[in-house]
Amino acid sequence: MFVKIFNCLNKMGLRNKFIIGYIIIIMIPSTLLGTFIYKRFYDSMLNEYVNQKQNILYEYYFSMEKDLAKIHDIYSLFQYNTNIIDYLDGNHNSNLDSVYIFSKYIKQLYGYAYSSMPYIKNINIYKNNEKAFTIPPLIVNKDTFDNDKVILDKLTVGKGEWTVQKSDKGALPDIKYYQKIFNNDFDKELGILEVLPSAEIISNYINNIKHMSMGNNTIYLVDMNNDVLYKTGKNISTSNDDILDKLLQQAESDGYFHIDHDGKKVIGNVTYIKTLNMKMITFEDETYALNNLKVKKSTILLYIIIFFLVLSAIYYFIATNITSRVLKLANHMRNVDQRNISLYRGKSGKDEIGFLIDSYNSMIMRIDELVNTVYKAEMLRKEAIYAALQAKIRPHFLFGTLESIRMLAESNKDFDVSNIIFTFGKLMRYSISSSKNEVFLKEEIENVKNYLKIQKMRMGDRLHFEFNIKPNIDAFLCPQFILQPLVENCIVHGISKCRGRGFIKISIVRDEEYIIITIYDNGYGISAKALLVIQNVLENKIDIKDFQTKNAGFGVYSVSERIKSYYGKNSRLVITSVANEGSTCTLYLYRYKGDVKDENNGG
DSSP: OHHHHHHHHHHSOHHHHHHHHHIIIIIHHHHHHHHHHHHHHHHHHHHHHHHHHHHHHHHHHHHHHHHHHHHHTHHHHHHTOHHHHHHHTTOOSSHHHHHHHIIIIIHHHHHHHHHHOTTEEEEEEEESOTTSOOBTTTEEEGGGOOSOTHHHHHOOTTOOEEEEEOOTTSSOOEEEEEEEEEOTTSOSEEEEEEEEEOTHHHHHHHHHHHHHTTTOOEEEEEETTOOEEEEEETTOOHHHHHHHHHHHHHOSSSEEEEEEETTEEEEEEEEEETTTTEEEEEEEEHHHHHHTOHHHHHHHHHHHHHHHHHHHHHHHHHHHHHHHHHHHHHHHHHTOBTTBOOOOOSOOOSSHHHHHHHHHHHHHHHHHHHHHHHHHHHHHHHHHHHHHHHHHHHHHHHHHHHHHHHHHHHHHOOTHHHHHHHHHHHHHIIIIIOOSSEEEHHHHHHHHHHHHHHHHHHHGGGEEEEEEEOSOOTTBEEETTSSHHHHHHIIIIIGGGOSSOEEEEEEEEEOSSEEEEEEEEOSSOOOHHHHHHHHHHHTTSSOGGGTOOSSSSHHHHHHHHHHHHHHOTTOEEEEEEETTTEEEEEEEEEHHHHBHHHHHTTO
16 A cells, blocks of 8 residues: 555655645644644643732732721721710710810811821711711711611621622712721710722722733622622623623632633633622633733744744755755746846756756747847837938928928029028938937027028018027937927917917026927917827827827827937926917926936036
């Protein structure tokens, strides 16, 4: 059977071998051991946590018991004070004497009690002797005592009684302490001392418990009949009350308990508050409790990680013996980039790795071939684009110029013909004799001036133009024919359609990044609809075919594309216009790409 399994594994692909090896060598052992370790530590951590929590609850409880004992000690201040005993026994001759004694001696006694024990809210005495002067609410008659008469039967010599009463508004329960005051011989009852502690004495206890578990505890106060006096905590709901019922069935004394409720485990702690004769019951989600034990939980994870790393190291040693060729191929592939495209010269084979190596080498050869092909095709494409642009611009310009000469010679029969031919000759030399695609901007400006002179001879007073060139542009390079097509558009599509006097202004300024050329005409302008189409074409949002017509459209687009190609994408052509008011073409030429002086100085 083992031979069959071994043969079956040999026939498997490399991927399947890795998967099976990982499952058998790492996953199953790590899962089993990790589960076992986690379970052992989980139980240990849980027991330690609940024990520690119960001890802390005891510490909080003893602290509260000390505060309650201090309140109990107030009785001694009153019972063994001769002034208060004489006062309650009615030994003073007049009410005036009683008021005097109260103001001088007894009132100070109350003040001392309040200052020495901050948890006291009120101290009242219900007197038996009607002759004793009444000072509400500190000293009143016993017949105003409205508490349970059973309490009176429990109050004997030297013994007090605490009462706990549930609040109607869901607040903390009201607690009170009662004890009878006797004469000096303890054979005559003089009254009942009532001490009302503030709710802070219980709220501090509860707040300490909340902070102990970051507020996750649900806390109940119940009397000895298991009636709920107060409840607080996170997500108080009917479900919490159900958990309380289960805890009460087990919580007959102090301690901690584990219960299952609706599929989750709950930790419960019960503390009996003997003085107040009630129980403090807290519970929280077991999962949350263990989340607070990060250190020991980290110990569990550390053991699991160490075991996992040991098994992984064993698996890695085995895997590297099988996959060494794959690792060598991977190292070679990491060093391959567009500057280093080389074949893998390592050992091949007849398995999947050998097939991968052969396929990789074939791919590298194909990539090298495609890179060279694409590079050459791109160079040819750019040359073709420039040639096509010039081929479209130059014939159109030449034919227009010849037509202008013909019309001028025919209409004027003037010696101005020689001037226009001379100027036209300059244009021809600039257009045809230059074999390069870039010129200095000053040469491009001079060509535009010659063009406008010819148009001026043709149109006469209908055309006026102006140049405003502020910066020095002698050393700034630019592609040929980026201005003449725009100026031609100003005349053909702008000024020639108007009867009035036409005006063209060409301005050049320079900022930190750009040479900015502005060509303005006061011609016919462009409609808002047509302008939107032109702007979308220049931003390559729509195809040039949707804009180009038989006689127009290509010149503007070609200028925009040529300056982007020459100066980079930051350069652009912007056209603005208002119908019947004129148009403005603005070229932003990235000067660090065209300024020969800046380039030579490092930009």
